[in-house]
Amino acid sequence: MRINKFIASYSKFSRRKADELIEQGRVFLNGKKITELGIAINPEKDIVKIDNTPLNTKCEKVYFALHKPEKYLSTRSDEHGRKTIMDLLPKIPNLKPVGRLDYETEGLILASNDGEFINKHTHPAYECEKEYFVISEGLLTENEKEKLEKGIFLENKKTARAKVTIEKISPQETILKITIHEGRNRQIRKMFDSINHPVKYLKRLRIGNTILGNLKKGSYRPLTPKEINAN
Secondary structure, three states: EHHHHHHHOOOOOOHHHHHHHHHHOEEEEEOEEEEEEEEEEOOOOOOEEOOEOOOOOOOOOOOOEEEEEOOOEEEOOOOOOOOHHHHHHHOOOOOEOOOOOOOOOOEEEEEOOHHHHHHHHOOHHHHOOOOEEEEEEEOOHHHHHHHHHHHHOOOEOOOOOOOOEEEEEOOOEHHHHEEEOOOOOOHHHHHHOOOOOOOEEEEEEOOOEEEEEOOOOOOOOEHHHHHHOOO
């Protein structure tokens, strides 16, 4: 296992932050300071410390599904004192949000202290599906629906194919579900903005095989073994 992945799995730090700590000379492997990125370690034998603190590899892995309300940040903390999803979850070492859900959006978000689980749900290579309920302004035409499904250029990069299911339509608004497997910043909102149908309401319903269901806003539940172990 690469050392940055090991650090991300057993600490509050991301892989990127782990690389920064290594470059800063704050990471020690078996008592020796390392500054080289990409070093492979044996998690069963090697001892990794950040500054003088050894990483705790014995902490129990936990996995939660949370119904994030609007006006909560999907981060561990906020320098401006705004509410984050961590305010709604139990205080467990190294617990992290699995991906993001933007400030104005409600719905399903996962949290875990298992770095491998987080990676499987966030790394583009795994193409983890995410389904959303959307109310957008105006009447969405068939041509505009096809544009969403085939991909739209955002910041000079085309979005991957999506699945759109129209549920109700009127001149004032369109109610639909959309499924994507990317996780770009505010992607759904930007896609609809690009076709001049701003999102009025957005709610995430599903991540992979985990569904929001009837989980109340602001509440969380542990994932089932089937949800945890799903590919």
